[in-house]
Amino acid sequence: MTGRTIVLASEVPFPPSVEDFYLPSIVPWGGHDYWFTKITLLLWITVAMLIIFFLVAYRKPKLVPTKRQWLAESIYGFVRNNIAVDMIGKEGVRFAPYLTTLFCFIFVMNLWGIVPMAQISPNSHIAFPIILALISWVMFIYLGFKKHGIGYIKFALVPPAPWFILPILVPIEFFSNFIVRPFSLAIRLFANMFAGHMLLLVFTLGGFAMINANALLTPISILSWLMTIALTFLDFAVIALQAYVFTVLTASYIQGSLAESH
Amino acid sequence: MKSVDYLASEAEHSPIVPLWQELVLGSIAFAIICFVLMKFVFPRMEETFRARVDAIEGGIKRAETAQAEANELLEQYRAQLAEARTEAARIRDEARADAEGIRQDVLAKAREESDRIIAAGTEQLAAQRESIVRELRAEVGTLAVDLAGRIVGESLADEARNRGTVDRFINELDATGPTGGRR
Numbered sequence: 001m002t003g004r005t006i007v008l009a010s011e012v013p014f015p016p017s018v019e020d021f022y023l024p025s026i027v028p029w030g031g032h033d034y035w036f037t038k039i040t041l042l043l044w045i046t047v048a049m050l051i052i053f054f055l056v057a058y059r060k061p062k063l064v065p066t067k068r069q070w071l072a073e074s075i076y077g078f079v080r081n082n083i084a085v086d087m088i089g090k091e092g093v094r095f096a097p098y099l100t101t102l103f104c105f106i107f108v109m110n111l112w113g114i115v116p117m118a119q120i121s122p123n124s125h126i127a128f129p130i131i132l133a134l135i136s137w138v139m140f141i142y143l144g145f146k147k148h149g150i151g152y153i154k155f156a157l158v159p160p161a162p163w164f165i166l167p168i169l170v171p172i173e174f175f176s177n178f179i180v181r182p183f184s185l186a187i188r189l190f191a192n193m194f195a196g197h198m199l200l201l202v203f204t205l206g207g208f209a210m211i212n213a214n215a216l217l218t219p220i221s222i223l224s225w226l227m228t229i230a231l232t233f234l235d236f237a238v239i240a241l242q243a244y245v246f247t248v249l250t251a252s253y254i255q256g257s258l259a260e261s262h
Numbered sequence: 263m264k265s266v267d268y269l270a271s272e273a274e275h276s277p278i279v280p281l282w283q284e285l286v287l288g289s290i291a292f293a294i295i296c297f298v299l300m301k302f303v304f305p306r307m308e309e310t311f312r313a314r315v316d317a318i319e320g321g322i323k324r325a326e327t328a329q330a331e332a333n334e335l336l337e338q339y340r341a342q343l344a345e346a347r348t349e350a351a352r353i354r355d356e357a358r359a360d361a362e363g364i365r366q367d368v369l370a371k372a373r374e375e376s377d378r379i380i381a382a383g384t385e386q387l388a389a390q391r392e393s394i395v396r397e398l399r400a401e402v403g404t405l406a407v408d409l410a411g412r413i414v415g416e417s418l419a420d421e422a423r424n425r426g427t428v429d430r431f432i433n434e435l436d437a438t439g440p441t442g443g444r445r
Contacts, residue, residue, distance in 0.1 A: 022275050034283040047291045054303040061310045063317050076307050097304035101296050126277065127284035131292060187278070194277060 014209035016201035021124055021194070039122045046108045046122070076100050079247065087251035088258065095254055098139075099247050102132065106189065107243035113196050114232045114239065121239075124193040126186060133186035136250040141178070144257035152257070185249060192242045196235040203228040403428040 027036045034040070057072035065073055079100040084092035109128065113121035122128050144152040157173045158166060207224035210217040407428050 018275055018277050021277065034281050035287070039284065040287050043287060043291050047295045050295055051298045054299055058303050058306055061306055063310070063314050072303075073307055073310070076304055077311075093308070096308075097300040098296065100304060101299045104299075105292060105295055122284075122288075125281065125284055127280035127282075128288045130280050131285060131288045135292075190278075 014205045016198065016205055020201060021120070021197065023120075038118075038120065039125055042112045042118055042120075043109070043122050043128070046105065046112070050104050050108060075104065079103050083244075083247050083251050087248060088255045091258060092251065092255075095251065099251055102136075102250060103243055103247040106132065106246050107240065110189075110193055110239035110243055111236075113193055113200075114235050119200065120197050121193040123189055124197050126190040129186040129189040132189070132246065133182040136185060136253060137178075137182035139250075140181075140253035140257045143254060147258055156257075181253060185246060189242050189246055192238050196231075196238055199231050200228055200235070203231060399432055403432055406431075 023038045025033050025036050026038060026041060054072055057068040061069060076096070080093065080096035083103070084096040084099050086092075088095060106123065109123045110121050112118040113124070141152075144156060148155045156177050157170050159169055159173060161169055203224050207221040207228070210224065211221040
């Protein structure tokens with residue numbers, strides 16, 4: 001037991017650093033190449049899982065659904081009715097497929113953060129949230145121009161306010177609508193997943209560090225590991241919430257672009 | 263040793279600078295998943311939802327039609343039943359009237375028959391009475407003659423036969439009979 005602890009402790013230095021997020025390649029010849037890492041593996045597994053699940057569940061749709069078909073329909077129905085239609089209105093049905101894909105993708109990517117053996121979310125690498133945020137950003141701007149033509153610039157930047165306050169409001173609107181939105185989307189998701197992983201690392205490695213430093217600290221180490229388990233549950237809530245928030249905000253931006261007036 | 267390694271490489275990574283390899287792979291992966299799910303899965307779900315709504319609404323409509331049909335049939339049956347009832351009542355009335363007529367007929371016939379029988383009886387009686395009277399008349403004459411002969415004498419019989427006294431006497435009796443009865 002002690003020997004194993006020491007071995008583990010020597011393998012995992014404390015405190016955890018940002019470098020713990022950048023794992024070496026999983027192919028033997030890869031070295032520190034980033035094409036084949038645990039992160040990209042989890043990414044491909046996510047894609048494969050979702051595609052296989054939905055294709056299998058919806059291979060032969062029936063009016064009276066089977067259990068798996070019902071589950072797939074419930075996921076879609078949840079995003080369609082509770083996010084797309086609620087936020088955007090009747091037109092939202094058009095965006096439901098994308099929003100559902102987005103929601104499922106983020107959710108499963110996040111979920112890896114608490115899946116045993118995986119235990120790191122690809123979304124804790126900012127590259128993936130950036131891609132998703134960029135798509136949302138391009139999408140709502142494109143929809144705005146499509147709906148309002150060139151008038152979208154005025155629509156988005158000039159709020160109905162007295163003229164003398166516009167010099168202040170217009171830059172603020174520009175900043176908040178076109179710069180902060182994509183950043184906040186990407187960073188919110190990334191930071192939550194990053195922090196979740198970091199917390200689990202701190203409490204897991206901290207337990208080893210303490211037991212290694214002094215045998216008398218064993219109870220506190222155990223407490224620390226129990227905290228890891230508790231934090232895993234907390235992390236699950238964060239995972240679901242962040243997937244939901246990202247989708248809802250995207251829907252909300254789309255709604256803002258499609259609105260007739262402020 | 264290892265921690266030195268980590269410290270050395272720590273400068274390489276900043277958590278908010280994306281790795282370009284991951285940007286590329288992430289874009290490809292997300293594009294694939296979007297393509298498949300948005301093309302092959304979710305539109306079919308919308309179709310299924312629509313089909314389900316159609317099925318339910320169609321079912322309700324079918325049920326309504328069936329209900330209306332059933333109501334119509336019920337009305338029809340009721341009307342037929344009422345018709346049959348009036349028909350039955352009419353037939354009953356007719357039968358009653360027929361029965362009454364037949365009864366009257368039978369009665370009339372019976373009365374006629376009885377009248378006829380009575381008439382025949384009366385006639386027969388009269389005839390019998392006539393014949394009896396005739397017989398009696400003859401007998402009474404004979405008896406009276408016999409009696410008178412016995413009283414007056416045997417010889418008178420021949421004489422009475424010869425002169426027709428007895429007949430005369432009887433005829434007289436006949437003529438005075440009714441007045442004699444009153445006396």
